[in-house]
Amino acid sequence: MEYPLFEVTGLGGGMLIAIVAIVHVVIAQFAVGAGIYMAITHTVALRRNDQLLLRYLKDHAQFVVLLSFVLGALTGVGIWVTIGLVSPAATSRLIHNFVWGWAIEWCFFAIEIAAGYAYYYGWGRLSPRAHAATAWIYGIAAFMSLVVINGILCFMLTPGRWLGLTAETGGGAPLNPPLGFWLGFFNETYWPSLILRTISCLSLAAIFIAVIVNLYGNYTREERQRIINHGAWFMAPLVLMVPVGWWYFAQLPPTSLEFLRGGAVAMMMFLAFGVVVSVAIGLYAYFGLLRANRYVNLETSLLLLGCAFVATGSAEFVREGVRKPYVIYGYLYSNGIPALGEWPERINREGILAHAPFVLPPGMTPEEARALPLPEQGRFVFQAECRMCHELRGTNAIRSLISGKSRELLMMQVKELEQWGYMPPFHGTEGELKALIEYLVELDRGSDYQPPPPEYAHLPVSQILADRAEALAAELAILGREVQR
Amino acid sequence: MNLLLATPPVPPFDPLGLPAPTWVFEFLLALTMLLHLLFMNMTLGGAIVATVLDVLTLVRRGNHNLTVRVIWQMLPVTFSFTITTGVAPLLFVQVLYGQFFYTANIFLGFVWFALVPLLIVAFYLTYFLVYRLSSALSNRLGRWDRSPGKRLPFSAACALLFFTVSLILTSNHMLSIQPDQWAQGGEWVQNRLAVTPTTTHVRLGHNDLGAVVVCGLWLAGVGWWRRWRQVDPPEVAARITTTGLWVALPVMAVTAVFGLTFFFMLPGEVRGGLLRPGVYPVLWWLGLLALVGQIFHALMALQRPQEFRWFAGLAGCAVVTLVGMVAAREAVRLGYLARGELFSREVWHQNVNTQLSPLILFVAMLVITLGTVGWLLWVSARARPAAGSRAV
Numbered sequence: 005m006e007y008p009l010f011e012v013t014g015l016g017g018g019m020l021i022a023i024v025a026i027v028h029v030v031i032a033q034f035a036v037g038a039g040i041y042m043a044i045t046h047t048v049a050l051r052r053n054d055q056l057l058l059r060y061l062k063d064h065a066q067f068v069v070l071l072s073f074v075l076g077a078l079t080g081v082g083i084w085v086t087i088g089l090v091s092p093a094a095t096s097r098l099i100h101n102f103v104w105g106w107a108i109e110w111c112f113f114a115i116e117i118a119a120g121y122a123y124y125y126g127w128g129r130l131s132p133r134a135h136a137a138t139a140w141i142y143g144i145a146a147f148m149s150l151v152v153i154n155g156i157l158c159f160m161l162t163p164g165r166w167l168g169l170t171a172e173t174g175g176g177a178p179l180n181p182p183l184g185f186w187l188g189f190f191n192e193t194y195w196p197s198l199i200l201r202t203i204s205c206l207s208l209a210a211i212f213i214a215v216i217v218n219l220y221g222n223y224t225r226e227e228r229q230r231i232i233n234h235g236a237w238f239m240a241p242l243v244l245m246v247p248v249g250w251w252y253f254a255q256l257p258p259t260s261l262e263f264l265r266g267g268a269v270a271m272m273m274f275l276a277f278g279v280v281v282s283v284a285i286g287l288y289a290y291f292g293l294l295r296a297n298r299y300v301n302l303e304t305s306l307l308l309l310g311c312a313f314v315a316t317g318s319a320e321f322v323r324e325g326v327r328k329p330y331v332i333y334g335y336l337y338s339n340g341i342p343a344l345g346e347w348p349e350r351i352n353r354e355g356i357l358a359h360a361p362f363v364l365p366p367g368m369t370p371e372e373a374r375a376l377p378l379p380e381q382g383r384f385v386f387q388a389e390c391r392m393c394h395e396l397r398g399t400n401a402i403r404s405l406i407s408g409k410s411r412e413l414l415m416m417q418v419k420e421l422e423q424w425g426y427m428p429p430f431h432g433t434e435g436e437l438k439a440l441i442e443y444l445v446e447l448d449r450g451s452d453y454q455p456p457p458p459e460y461a462h463l464p465v466s467q468i469l470a471d472r473a474e475a476l477a478a479e480l481a482i483l484g485r486e487v488q489r
Numbered sequence: 490m491n492l493l494l495a496t497p498p499v500p501p502f503d504p505l506g507l508p509a510p511t512w513v514f515e516f517l518l519a520l521t522m523l524l525h526l527l528f529m530n531m532t533l534g535g536a537i538v539a540t541v542l543d544v545l546t547l548v549r550r551g552n553h554n555l556t557v558r559v560i561w562q563m564l565p566v567t568f569s570f571t572i573t574t575g576v577a578p579l580l581f582v583q584v585l586y587g588q589f590f591y592t593a594n595i596f597l598g599f600v601w602f603a604l605v606p607l608l609i610v611a612f613y614l615t616y617f618l619v620y621r622l623s624s625a626l627s628n629r630l631g632r633w634d635r636s637p638g639k640r641l642p643f644s645a646a647c648a649l650l651f652f653t654v655s656l657i658l659t660s661n662h663m664l665s666i667q668p669d670q671w672a673q674g675g676e677w678v679q680n681r682l683a684v685t686p687t688t689t690h691v692r693l694g695h696n697d698l699g700a701v702v703v704c705g706l707w708l709a710g711v712g713w714w715r716r717w718r719q720v721d722p723p724e725v726a727a728r729i730t731t732t733g734l735w736v737a738l739p740v741m742a743v744t745a746v747f748g749l750t751f752f753f754m755l756p757g758e759v760r761g762g763l764l765r766p767g768v769y770p771v772l773w774w775l776g777l778l779a780l781v782g783q784i785f786h787a788l789m790a791l792q793r794p795q796e797f798r799w800f801a802g803l804a805g806c807a808v809v810t811l812v813g814m815v816a817a818r819e820a821v822r823l824g825y826l827a828r829g830e831l832f833s834r835e836v837w838h839q840n841v842n843t844q845l846s847p848l849i850l851f852v853a854m855l856v857i858t859l860g861t862v863g864w865l866l867w868v869s870a871r872a873r874p875a876a877g878s879r880a881v
């Protein structure tokens with residue numbers, strides 16, 4: 005609302021976040037699982053003097069550096085860049101509430117990078133004890149970064165008692181700021197989510213081991229099989245996925261649960277995909293790898309990785325989706341309008357255009373905007389309230405949602421948007437609502453209502469209206485001549 | 490309707506306020522920016538210097554193969570630390586100046602987003618090149634150690650990518666401190682670099698040439714280190730040191746000229762902010778003074794490359810200069826934002842809601858991090874290649 009809009013025509017900002025985030029989550033979770041695997045396996049291999057596992061760990065470390073330290077780290081930066089572009093208000097709130105959480109996570113990240121390089125370059129140079137210590141430091145730091153970031157991610161869906169504290173100050177900082185931090189951090193879904201993510205990290209690491217050992221061509225088939233079967237033990241915690249998942253979903257807000265029970269078919273389907281694929285991977289790990297000690301070739305390991313990607317992507321999609329209509333549950337709507345305090349009432353009284361200066365051309369005041377024809381005003385209202393989630397064509401296309409609907413039906417639906425569950429209510433004056441409906445009607449007729457050309461920005465509004473009237477008169481004259489013919 | 494954006498709309502300060510007193514964030518922003526500059530300058534400057542040295546080797550102006558290899562061996566690690574240390578100032582900038590920062594990001598749009606793919610490509614190009622060079626650390630023999638012609642396209646591509654990233658970051662910073670530039674030609678800026686070109690170019694030139702200087706100083710230190718650790722014969726290590734110092738010294742002079750030009754291009758009231766009493770101006774003046782110290786120590790190190798004290802003094806002076814540059818950057822930012830009363834530090838002071846226990850935890854964690862990273866560096870530095878590893 006208060007920030008300009010980053011337009012990703014056709015795709016939508018939400019999809020851009022999803023693409024970057026899912027790639028990052030898969031790599032970041034692999035990095036955490038790989039760290040735990042490295043620490044445990046290094047110690048075990050040293051004790052057993054298992055030269056094969058030690059040889060593999062060197063390749064494993066190189067792969068971690070090349071994937072996690074490059075693509076993982078940079079897609080992490082990519083998430084920051086993308087959420088700042090698409091949802092600046094939500095990003096700002098999260099940063100101001102959890103800056104110390106993020107700063108602590110940054111410390112773990114710095115340790116992780118330093119330890120990762122020390123481990124990778126330490127082969128043949130560090131003493132066995134120091135080398136094992138670097139592996140453990142890497143593993144612990146990687147896991148702790150998950151412990152921290154998990155709190156912030158869960159907060160967005162279940163801010164819990166923090167919401168009550170911030171409501172007391174009308175959406176500002178809680179009266180007891182440290183208590184607000186901790187209550188928001190250790191929220192309802194924190195513990196089940198941490199366990200679920202840890203299981204996911206370990207499973208991803210096990211699957212990646214099958215990929216890595218097949219990619220590096222310096223192992224015999226028997227050696228590959230032994231490394232893969234050893235790594236498969238890290239998928240054993242998958243057995244906990246279903247009960248912990250149940251615990252997680254039991255903590256969700258009622259409306260979110262309603263979506264998953266069929267209220268939002270897409271959410272339900274994605275959840276089903278995620279569960280089915282996770283269970284399938286778990287069954288394959290148990291029967292194929294742990295009981296039958298089967299060998300996994302490169303193609304199969306890539307297929308398994310693809311399945312894990314789908315499962316992780318589905319889980320993340322569901323986690324994001326069930327938060328609707330909020331971006332921070334109960335606190336900030338997905339279109340950036342605050343849900344608490346005086347804001348909803350104030351916007352209804354003063355109008356959305358008075359609080360969304362960047363949807364208007366530079367220098368135009370809300371009063372000047374209100375003097376424009378209704379569909380043009382409506383276009384500004386659409387930009388301020390709807391465009392963050394709805395493209396004209398493409399993702400969540402507004403055209404297909406309004407197609408063929410009468411003015412009255414549109415009016416009724418927009419007035420009762422919150423009844424849909426996943427839509428934020430309309431905020432604004434009666435006049436803005438009418439303007440929005442007129443814009444939607446025009447849009448359905450096929451007119452995109454492009455903004456006035458830049459030169460208009462320098463002209464007084466009376467001049468713009470006079471120009472428009474002149475253009476309209478000219479069009480009518482042409483039409484009249486056509487009719488006469 | 491206003492013809493010019495005399496008072497551009499600035500989003501309101503975040504309703505949750507600052508979770509610690511202002512000075513804490515200003516200090517952390519400066520500290521982490523300093524750390525970032527140390528690594529970023531080596532990475533950006535390293536790619537530029539390696540490219541130039543390859544060209545010089547190709548046109549038979551000396552043989553710089555070893556120095557180029559030493560640069561590329563360091564780049565993956567300095568690149569990683571550039572990213573890691575870059576995250577922290579990004580975090581603290583959002584806390585203090587979020588309303589300006591996000592708005593500038595959005596106006597740059599896809600240009601801002603392009604940072605991510607550009608950095609990914611640059612990082613993998615770096616590794617591509619590194620794995621074609623010998624490395625004693627990784628016990629690897631490379632094929633391109635003596636092939637500047639093969640290296641050149643890749644190092645030039647890396648340098649170009651890093652330069653583009655620095656252009657985007659500089660433009661974003663300039664746009665974030667000049668809200669009056671948010672609208673141009675009657676429209677909000679959208680998906681393009683949109684800042685006063687001359688100022689940006691001069692600032693960019695100052696930053697990127699400064700990176701070359703820092704890279705030269707890094708090289709000088711690495712040359713001394715390799716001599717001390719007997720990685721190379723003394724005359725070979727001295728060549729790396731000499732190359733580094735001969736890169737740093739003349740470029741330092743050009744960087745100073747760019748800095749001076751930028752200073753005089755600043756609007757009067759912004760320039761005045763650097764001349765008034767205050768913490769930032771004092772640090773800036775100290776930084777300028779340390780520049781003289783750098784030149785003195787660099788000249789002494791050229792004459793006596795075996796003596797540690799000149800390198801230690803040089804490193805100390807370089808860090809003080811970088812502190813001065815960070816301080817100047819913040820003073821200039823505040824000076825620009827104070828114009829037109831778009832921003833006042835009062836906004837911060839009125840909105841402090843200290844989260845004490847998380848803050849204490851962070852400080853403890855920062856100490857643990859410094860200790861752990863220090864220990865990791867110490868054990869890595871003491872380690873020697875195992876017997877039987879290939880000497881390269």
